[in-house]
Amino acid sequence: MSLYVMKFGGSSVGNTERMQRVARRIVEKQDEGHQCVVVVSAMGDTTDELIDQAMLLNPEPPAREMDMLMTTGEQMSMALLSMAIHQLGREAVSFTGWQAGFRTEPVHGKARIMDIIPDRIQAALSQGKIIVVAGFQGMTPDGEITTFGRGGSDTTAVALAAAINADVCEIYTDVDGIYSTDPRVVKCATKLKEISYDEMLELASLGAAVLHPRAVEYAKHNKVRLVVRSSFNNNEGTVVKEEASMEQGVVVSGIAFDKNVARISILGVSDTPGVLAQVFGALAQEGINVDIIVQSGVKNGEADFSFTVSECDRAVAVIESIKGQLPYREVTSEDHLVKVSIVGAGMISHPGVAAQMFDVISKQGVSIKMVSTSEIKTSCVIDGNNLDEVIKALHTAYNLDAEQQVFVGGPQDRR
Amino acid sequence: MSLYVMKFGGSSVGNTERMQRVARRIVEKQDEGHQCVVVVSAMGDTTDELIDQAMLLNPEPPAREMDMLMTTGEQMSMALLSMAIHQLGREAVSFTGWQAGFRTEPVHGKARIMDIIPDRIQAALSQGKIIVVAGFQGMTPDGEITTFGRGGSDTTAVALAAAINADVCEIYTDVDGIYSTDPRVVKCATKLKEISYDEMLELASLGAAVLHPRAVEYAKHNKVRLVVRSSFNNNEGTVVKEEASMEQGVVVSGIAFDKNVARISILGVSDTPGVLAQVFGALAQEGINVDIIVQSGVKNGEADFSFTVSECDRAVAVIESIKGQLPYREVTSEDHLVKVSIVGAGMISHPGVAAQMFDVISKQGVSIKMVSTSEIKTSCVIDGNNLDEVIKALHTAYNLDAEQQVFVGGPQDRR
Numbered sequence: 001m002s003l004y005v006m007k008f009g010g011s012s013v014g015n016t017e018r019m020q021r022v023a024r025r026i027v028e029k030q031d032e033g034h035q036c037v038v039v040v041s042a043m044g045d046t047t048d049e050l051i052d053q054a055m056l057l058n059p060e061p062p063a064r065e066m067d068m069l070m071t072t073g074e075q076m077s078m079a080l081l082s083m084a085i086h087q088l089g090r091e092a093v094s095f096t097g098w099q100a101g102f103r104t105e106p107v108h109g110k111a112r113i114m115d116i117i118p119d120r121i122q123a124a125l126s127q128g129k130i131i132v133v134a135g136f137q138g139m140t141p142d143g144e145i146t147t148f149g150r151g152g153s154d155t156t157a158v159a160l161a162a163a164i165n166a167d168v169c170e171i172y173t174d175v176d177g178i179y180s181t182d183p184r185v186v187k188c189a190t191k192l193k194e195i196s197y198d199e200m201l202e203l204a205s206l207g208a209a210v211l212h213p214r215a216v217e218y219a220k221h222n223k224v225r226l227v228v229r230s231s232f233n234n235n236e237g238t239v240v241k242e243e244a245s246m247e248q249g250v251v252v253s254g255i256a257f258d259k260n261v262a263r264i265s266i267l268g269v270s271d272t273p274g275v276l277a278q279v280f281g282a283l284a285q286e287g288i289n290v291d292i293i294v295q296s297g298v299k300n301g302e303a304d305f306s307f308t309v310s311e312c313d314r315a316v317a318v319i320e321s322i323k324g325q326l327p328y329r330e331v332t333s334e335d336h337l338v339k340v341s342i343v344g345a346g347m348i349s350h351p352g353v354a355a356q357m358f359d360v361i362s363k364q365g366v367s368i369k370m371v372s373t374s375e376i377k378t379s380c381v382i383d384g385n386n387l388d389e390v391i392k393a394l395h396t397a398y399n400l401d402a403e404q405q406v407f408v409g410g411p412q413d414r415r
Numbered sequence: 416m417s418l419y420v421m422k423f424g425g426s427s428v429g430n431t432e433r434m435q436r437v438a439r440r441i442v443e444k445q446d447e448g449h450q451c452v453v454v455v456s457a458m459g460d461t462t463d464e465l466i467d468q469a470m471l472l473n474p475e476p477p478a479r480e481m482d483m484l485m486t487t488g489e490q491m492s493m494a495l496l497s498m499a500i501h502q503l504g505r506e507a508v509s510f511t512g513w514q515a516g517f518r519t520e521p522v523h524g525k526a527r528i529m530d531i532i533p534d535r536i537q538a539a540l541s542q543g544k545i546i547v548v549a550g551f552q553g554m555t556p557d558g559e560i561t562t563f564g565r566g567g568s569d570t571t572a573v574a575l576a577a578a579i580n581a582d583v584c585e586i587y588t589d590v591d592g593i594y595s596t597d598p599r600v601v602k603c604a605t606k607l608k609e610i611s612y613d614e615m616l617e618l619a620s621l622g623a624a625v626l627h628p629r630a631v632e633y634a635k636h637n638k639v640r641l642v643v644r645s646s647f648n649n650n651e652g653t654v655v656k657e658e659a660s661m662e663q664g665v666v667v668s669g670i671a672f673d674k675n676v677a678r679i680s681i682l683g684v685s686d687t688p689g690v691l692a693q694v695f696g697a698l699a700q701e702g703i704n705v706d707i708i709v710q711s712g713v714k715n716g717e718a719d720f721s722f723t724v725s726e727c728d729r730a731v732a733v734i735e736s737i738k739g740q741l742p743y744r745e746v747t748s749e750d751h752l753v754k755v756s757i758v759g760a761g762m763i764s765h766p767g768v769a770a771q772m773f774d775v776i777s778k779q780g781v782s783i784k785m786v787s788t789s790e791i792k793t794s795c796v797i798d799g800n801n802l803d804e805v806i807k808a809l810h811t812a813y814n815l816d817a818e819q820q821v822f823v824g825g826p827q828d829r830r
Contacts, residue, residue, distance in 0.1 A: 016468075016472060053491075053495060054494075057438075057498045058498035058501055065494045065507075066498075068497070072487035072490045079481070079484035080469065080472055080484065083469055086476065086477050086480070094483050096483075
């Protein structure tokens with residue numbers, strides 16, 4: 001007997017029929033002799049519909065009241081799923097976030113979990129019941145309802161798995177697992193059998209739609225064994241764990257890409273301490289996320305540095321606005337670029353992997369505008385026009401092509 | 416400065432525009448210098464839609480999970496209404512039943528309130544905030560979410576008014592107040608300026624759609640001053656209080672009626688102790704509500720008695736099923752009858768009121784099949800065919816006709 005946490009996203013419970021399928025799936029797991037704690041998201045478009053209703057009344061609704069509103073979505077799902085399980089003759093009991101013992105910091109819309117007190121879940125488990133927990137929500141010490149923000153239901157599942165010491169945390173979604181690259185671009189993308197937490201994190205742009213990076217980090221920190229699999233078939237899925245088996249001899253596990261990347265360069269900045277902090281502090285204050293930052297040395301007391309953002313015009317405006325405090329010669333920018341990354345734990349022990357990447361890209365007649373590396377990842381910022389060709393060439397070069405074509409359908413779960 | 420509890424039913428907040436109107440109304444009350452605690456029902460058809468969703472998954476859903484599901488309706492309303500109030504530049508804070516301190520017995524679907532601990536409401540009031548509370552819901556001592564059943568939001572409002580010692584509890588609905596009879600039948604029905612709790616209770620069939628009897632009882636017990644008024648206009652409404660002013664010289668305050676009444680008579684029952692208990696115990700066990708019960712004496716050790724129900728065939732079947740234990744000669748029944756009642760605290764001191772009623776009814780050529788009286792009410796069960804004429808004649812006879820015709824529109828609030 002194992003203890004499973006099973007998380008089902010919004011599209012997996014998007015209508016009555018899907019809800020019934022999920023209920024059967026849970027009952028089958030119990031039939032195999034396992035204990036089941038289920039985490040469920042709001043059904044299909046419920047969250048968007050609630051947001052629309054709110055916007056009609058108040059375009060800037062208070063965060064506290066938005067949390068009150070949004071948490072009803074998961075509460076509806078959990079109650080309906082419990083009813084569907086009862087219909088199959090099993091006892092199920094649903095818990096809201098606060099009932100399940102999720103204690104969070106006193107922040108609305110993006111609260112972090114401080115503690116989980118799973119007494120009620122454990123009591124119900126010991127009575128042989130199936131537990132259904134509302135994802136994405138908790139309560140502050142003052143009894144205020146909070147939500148976890150994006151990736152909240154994944155995080156609920158992983159944190160709960162850690163708290164109750166579950167054997168496995170299964171993330172059910174509408175794709176079969178994590179792929180070597182986006183199957184919509186490369187038809188022969190391979191489904192990965194396993195992947196390490198770090199690789200998964202570096203592949204965020206590939207995997208974020210099915211498994212939120214925050215949940216992966218939580219899983220890594222608490223050594224929770226994750227399985228990403230489809231709620232629509234019984235295929236095996238992808239195991240995310242501490243160290244993927246090295247026996248596979250895989251150097252590169254996956255190829256990720258971000259579209260909508262802009263490069264901004266600040267040229268001729270006088271090299272005084274605190275310059276970088278000043279620039280990126282100003283950007284952070286405006287809520288602009290910076291991805292890659294590259295500085296390539298100092299010449300005559302002046303430095304050039306470049307970084308990437310998704311919001312080109314806003315970022316340039318911020319840089320121009322601080323010219324008074326931060327003298328520089330020139331700011332240049334280039335929009336509509338893409339970032340391509342190869343990720344693999346095997347890169348650490350295999351020299352020349354990055355060189356091969358540059359070679360493959362240049363053979364596609366594409367010039368590389370920026371490079372950034374980590375121990376298990378190499379990213380290149382390139383022109384966006386030839387993206388598909390570049391990814392296909394890299395996918396083949398690193399032996400990732402599957403023998404069979406993969407079909408991935410349906411909308412992505414969002415939470 | 417007075418402390419108001421303002422309750423808005425489902426049709427009063429049925430769409431964005433209505434929600435905004437309610438928000439303005441609350442802000443106006445605050446502008447007049449008052450403190451406002453608002454109780455709100457689920458929007459329009461939300462409750463029915465949730466029930467429909469549940470039925471698709473489980474025709475007999477567990478009551479606990481139904482409570483989990485149903486309480487989301489009020490939670491959505493309260494959050495949206497708070498947002499609408501914020502949009503008008505005021506601070507509003509919403510509370511679910513458990514946050515508002517409603518402690519109930521551990522029963523699902525029809526829990527009774529055991530206690531209210533309004534600490535959080537009082538703290539927020541002292542900060543000058545408008546409080547919005549979800550109607551119809553509470554929590555057991557074990558942290559289980561419960562609902563109050565029909566009339567739940569009215570009861571929430573009244574119980575809260577008692578707990579925080581509010582000056583007035585206003586029940587906003589889609590009619591102007593309590594009428595002397597159903598304005599859909601008698602066009603010149605009068606809106607009552609005031610009415611006593613007892614009269615209101617006896618007029619249940621008239622008033623139940625706008626103010627649930629359970630809430631009236633609660634108000635009576637706790638001496639909560641109630642006002643029933645429209646959320647669509649500023650008319651004064653009807654005050655429900657301990658003793659309506661006697662100066663008005665009103666003998667009969669209102670005329671109520673129930674359609675779909677059946678009379679069942681059990682003839683020749685041997686008059687042994689416990690006979691009545693046996694009959695009505697058996698009916699209660701089948702969930703059949705009995706209204707009037709009349710027994711008119713014993714003859715030769717045998718008694719005849721009659722009672723009214725709404726479910727004729729089922730009641731007859733129950734009586735026939737207990738013939739083994741309870742020997743009787745014959746059971747007869749008559750369906751499609753109506754009950755007409757005149758209600759008024761003034762009846763106590765005015766003899767002849769009932770006689771006048773019988774006279775008016777017989778002048779309409781209608782025969783009276785059963786009579787039942789209380790101190791402030793006389794009811795007659797009659798044939799249903801001439802109902803409208805009988806009510807109009809009684810309305811005129813007791814000087815209830817208004818000078819102007821009344822318009823009442825819109826669907827009735829259900830909670």
